[in-house]
Amino acid sequence: MPDVGARLWVVPGGHIPFPSNGPEPDFTSFDQVCVLNATDTRADVELHVFYEDTEPVGPYTIRVDARRIRHVRVNDLIDPEAVRLDRPYGCLLRSPVPVVVQFLRQDTRLPGVVALAATMAYPA
Amino acid sequence: MPDVGARLWVVPGGHIPFPSNGPEPDFTSFDQVCVLNATDTRADVELHVFYEDTEPVGPYTIRVDARRIRHVRVNDLIDPEAVRLDRPYGCLLRSPVPVVVQFLRQDTRLPGVVALAATMAYPA
Amino acid sequence: MPDVGARLWVVPGGHIPFPSNGPEPDFTSFDQVCVLNATDTRADVELHVFYEDTEPVGPYTIRVDARRIRHVRVNDLIDPEAVRLDRPYGCLLRSPVPVVVQFLRQDTRLPGVVALAATMAYPA
Amino acid sequence: MPDVGARLWVVPGGHIPFPSNGPEPDFTSFDQVCVLNATDTRADVELHVFYEDTEPVGPYTIRVDARRIRHVRVNDLIDPEAVRLDRPYGCLLRSPVPVVVQFLRQDTRLPGVVALAATMAYPA
Numbered sequence: 438m439p440d441v442g443a444r445l446w447v448v449p450g451g452h453i454p455f456p457s458n459g460p461e462p463d464f465t466s467f468d469q470v471c472v473l474n475a476t477d478t479r480a481d482v483e484l485h486v487f488y489e490d491t492e493p494v495g496p497y498t499i500r501v502d503a504r505r506i507r508h509v510r511v512n513d514l515i516d517p518e519a520v521r522l523d524r525p526y527g528c529l530l531r532s533p534v535p536v537v538v539q540f541l542r543q544d545t546r547l548p549g550v551v552a553l554a555a556t557m558a559y560p561a
Numbered sequence: 562m563p564d565v566g567a568r569l570w571v572v573p574g575g576h577i578p579f580p581s582n583g584p585e586p587d588f589t590s591f592d593q594v595c596v597l598n599a600t601d602t603r604a605d606v607e608l609h610v611f612y613e614d615t616e617p618v619g620p621y622t623i624r625v626d627a628r629r630i631r632h633v634r635v636n637d638l639i640d641p642e643a644v645r646l647d648r649p650y651g652c653l654l655r656s657p658v659p660v661v662v663q664f665l666r667q668d669t670r671l672p673g674v675v676a677l678a679a680t681m682a683y684p685a
Numbered sequence: 686m687p688d689v690g691a692r693l694w695v696v697p698g699g700h701i702p703f704p705s706n707g708p709e710p711d712f713t714s715f716d717q718v719c720v721l722n723a724t725d726t727r728a729d730v731e732l733h734v735f736y737e738d739t740e741p742v743g744p745y746t747i748r749v750d751a752r753r754i755r756h757v758r759v760n761d762l763i764d765p766e767a768v769r770l771d772r773p774y775g776c777l778l779r780s781p782v783p784v785v786v787q788f789l790r791q792d793t794r795l796p797g798v799v800a801l802a803a804t805m806a807y808p809a
Numbered sequence: 810m811p812d813v814g815a816r817l818w819v820v821p822g823g824h825i826p827f828p829s830n831g832p833e834p835d836f837t838s839f840d841q842v843c844v845l846n847a848t849d850t851r852a853d854v855e856l857h858v859f860y861e862d863t864e865p866v867g868p869y870t871i872r873v874d875a876r877r878i879r880h881v882r883v884n885d886l887i888d889p890e891a892v893r894l895d896r897p898y899g900c901l902l903r904s905p906v907p908v909v910v911q912f913l914r915q916d917t918r919l920p921g922v923v924a925l926a927a928t929m930a931y932p933a
Contacts, residue, residue: 450595471822574719698843
């Protein structure tokens with residue numbers, strides 16, 4: 438497999454919707470970062486969370502094995518601290534090897550409704 | 562933190578949905594620009610709004626402090642003049658330092674419905 | 686204003702949803718191309734439509750004046766021939782000056798439902 | 810027509826929604842890759858699927874004729890093996906000629922609801 442992607446990725450528009458409706462975890466509101474590592478080397482991706490009113494928090498470590506993908510809900514990031522729901526944020530991801538990063542949001546704040554939004558992250 | 566991004570960003574497809582349904586401000590229809598400034602310098606981002614039938618209007622100034630994000634609803638831009646709802650527009654953002662810009666729309670024109678759309682802005 | 690963008694843009698994933706529900710034209714299902722021309726020169730953008738099973742059709746001409754945007758529903762392109770609803774297509778846009786192009790879909794095939802999808806076009 | 814695009818494209822965030830509601834195939838939940846080949850040469854695009862917990866699977870071959878588009882639901886990829894529904898994946902596409910690739914998701918897991926998400930794939 439070819440090495441594809443970049444080592445630095447940015448998502449400015451994070452905001453985990455709150456609350457959720459429907460069975461967990463399939464219908465839980467979430468923001469998600471999706472990482473593809475096509476290289477033959479494991480990537481411990483470091484994610485920093487940026488806020489409107491306080492210093493960045495991190496690193497959160499996301500392990501993506503060689504020739505694997507990893508889809509991580511931002512809701513599930515808890516170390517060094519949980520990312521609060523319903524709070525604007527952005528994030529910056531750094532990888533020791535080239536990877537590709539996509540962002541996805543699922544919004545189930547209204548009963549019986551699913552809204553989705555997706556974009557590739559910005560490669561720096 | 563590394564300096565990431567570009568100093569010039571473009572969003573051609575603006576159009577604030579109207580009307581809105583549901584509690585404000587969470588369920589208000591909006592277009593939003595999300596800016597991440599990973600640098601150590603405050604960025605006073607200048608935004609110009611382009612229309613179909615009149616000269617561009619601006620600058621609107623969006624302050625994004627060092628190592629911070631800022632999510633601004635286009636609905637809330639009022640100086641030098643309010644961006645009218647339900648009118649096609651585009652925008653161009655200029656920053657003195659590299660930043661990253663994402664665009665997000667929330668459409669609640671129908672009761673009990675949320676539609677979302679997101680895309681990274683175009684870096685020039 | 687700076688000249689920003691590219692002269693060649695591609696959208697592979699066109700497919701105008703059919704039918705529509707709700708008042709026209711606000712709730713009509715559509716695919717849309719949104720063009721921003723920040724230059725001081727009028728752009729007559731030429732669009733070609735690609736299909737799965739026949740030769741490309743075009744050019745469709747989209748006039749975008751200097752320092753203006755233009756949002757065009759693909760449903761409304763009729764010369765040299767109408768783009769059929771509910772048929773997969775893609776499109777390629779060429780501009781004599783740099784412009785920026787975004788793609789947007791609104792899907793109202795179900796009563797009381799709006800779905801949106803947006804992405805920047807690919808600059809070549 | 811100009812040759813536009815890239816020979817290598819990546820989508821990290823695949824996940825075919827399950828189940829579906831509404832008439833098939835229009836309202837079936839799907840992930841889709843949309844390929845535009847503006848060249849005068851047929852492209853047999855090779856797609857590999859990446860998973861969280863096992864080696865990549867492929868190649869799946871997607872034939873895109875000269876000056877044609879092709880929209881393929883990932884649900885329909887069955888050779889060398891079916892891509893399972895409701896399982897996180899990513900994909901990498903390689904083409905012998907430059908093409909452009911877009912990703913689209915339709916989610917009809919809830920009755921009477923359509924959610925859409927779209928993004929250009931990442932060109933490597």
